[in-house]
Amino acid sequence: MTRRKKQATAGNWYTVDLHLHTPASADYQEPTVRYLEILRTAAARGLNMIAMTDHNTVVGFRRLQDELAELEMLEKLGRLRDEETARLKEFRDLRNKVLVLPGFEFTATFGFHILGIFPPDTPLRELELLLLKLNVPADELDAGSVTVGASSDVLTCYHAIDQAGGLAIAAHANSSNGVAMRGFPIGGQTKIAYTQDLSLHALEVTDLEQRGRRSTAGFFSGIKPEYPRRMHCIQGSDAHRLRRDPQNPKQLGIGDRATEMLLPEPTFEAIKDLFASQDFARTRPQQPRGDRTFDFIGETREDGPNIVQAFHESMTTRAGKLYAIIADVCAFANTNGGTVLVGLSADPKQPPKGVPNAKEARSRLEREISQRISPPLKCQVDVQETGGVTILRVLVPRGEDGPYAVDDNKIYVREEAETGLAVRDEIVAMVVRRRGEPAAAAEAVAEAPRHREHPREPAKGLPAPPRTGVEIVEVEERDGVHYYTMRDLRNGNVVKNVTRSSARRLWHYAIEQRQALPEDLGQLTATWQGDMAVLRKRGAGKSARYDLAQLQNGAVRIYFGVTDDGVHGPWRDLVGGEGE
Secondary structure (H helix, E strand, C coil): CCHHHHHHHCCEEEEEEEEECCCCCCCCCCCCCCHHHHHHHHHHCCCCEEEEEEECCCHHHHHHHHHHHHHHHHHHCCCCCHHHHHHHHHHHHHHHHCEEEEEEEEECHHHCEEEEECCCCCCHHHHHHHHHHCCCCHHHCCCCCCCCCCCCCHHHHHHHHHHCCCEEEECCCCCCCCCCCCCCCCCHHHHHHHHHCCCCCEEECCCCCCCCCCCHHHHCCCCCCCCCCCCCEECCCCECCCCCECCECCCCCCCCCCEEEEECCCCHHHHHHHHHCCCCCCEEECCCCCCCCCCHHHHHHHHCCECCEEEECCCCCHHHHHHHHHHHHHHHHHCCCEEEEECCCCCCCCCCCCCCCHHHHHHHHHHHHHHHEECCCCCEEEEEEECCEEEEEEEECCCCCCCCEECCCECEEEECCEEEECCHHHHHHHHHHHHCCCCHHHHCCCCCCCEECCCCCCCCCCCCCCCCCEEEEEEEEECCEEEEEEEECCCCCEEEEECCCCCCHHHHHHHHHHHHCCCCHHHCCCCEECCEEEEEEECCHHHCEEEEEEEECCEEEEEEEEEHHHCCHHHHHHHCCCCC
């Protein structure tokens, strides 16, 4: 690794498998396996860190400790036989090569599995007490059983693990017994809470090697309006045996589905810091040995610009390019956080141009962000390499002290792939959000509008509106000027007094399209499927945009500029394509 590369990564790639079972799990497939064999196999597979996560117990980790402690006691007493001396030496060598973390795989209500992983020096009695508090029966604390009766709910488990200083990770979240598995009959808000709770540190998924928005990591990348918190995603083997079963390849062995993490050192604390960061490029599926061609920048470009991602070919002051970058940083901080990439376009077919004098450019950008955005915003600016050139990456958190402004008075927000100046009602909503007050006051519409497009709420039994795009709620004419009230379908915010001349791009598009429709929407010509219709489609694939209509109590609601991320349920069936 070159010196410049070390500066860019600030660490090394370590291989981690945080989901391993031992013979202490009742369903372990090789019950006679010795714990030294587990360590030996982990080292042979090139793992730097592992976690022993038996079902609802920490007995496996205790047996490992006891076996080592017994050998060390015999050594202290001078009673080691030759075989025991060799075994103790191998134990110590392997423990120096592989960091072993204690943990458990807890079975919460509905049968969902949650990993709790802790620092290596955590007293096991504390973890047993934690399992008892989570309603694991005392007489089953050593059983290693998958089922433990009426245990605690998912959120209680997250909070308990977090408060105990551990990592709460949703096990195989997209698969069986996972909190994000498809088809499980729980309410939408419950599913959102199970994957967005702040005490949840990461999602373990089984499709980390898949790319695109249909992958679990793509789904939880912050672009989904109902899942705004971007989640760190890892993979683990969930090994119940030493090596993959040749008769059933789905039964993985140790390290068969590991994660590589870019860390300053291979420690529990480093992993916890990673999961607390906004840097989602420091985890990746385990790469073939000797293959370091994984280019997360290239993968990022495939997703294109969106509500959490922006691209800039350069940062010169000419044509306001530097200012555009600062505006994006401000907008991300005011919206949902995000990443700004400087030195390449969003088009993956175009070679990246890079940033000349990257170190100097980085210092300048850090200085500009510090001086021009208020209140102070802590961003991470680093140098990355892609396509043989160096670029800059800015990691922007979702700000906790908003609204943030450029040059004291220009407040920007992010709307899908567009950055624009916030209007009054959006600024009010940001202030309300910071104070933690009910948002009703910020989102209320006029009590007596002159013209109402539709009822405010969907009728019972009708599908909820799409989750992206905008809706024109009301139109009012004052002194010959039409003022529009717009509802942002992503977050429900209502913005009043929008004119055609003041409207941002999507709003302007919605106003233009509404003016082209009959004044009486009851005269609208459309091909209806039940109470829904597609009025217009632009683009294809992830770039597709829809104008959709919905009948409600005899009135027509129009949703303009709906993206593929906002299409759900019956709307997905209407436009075609896969569901969530």
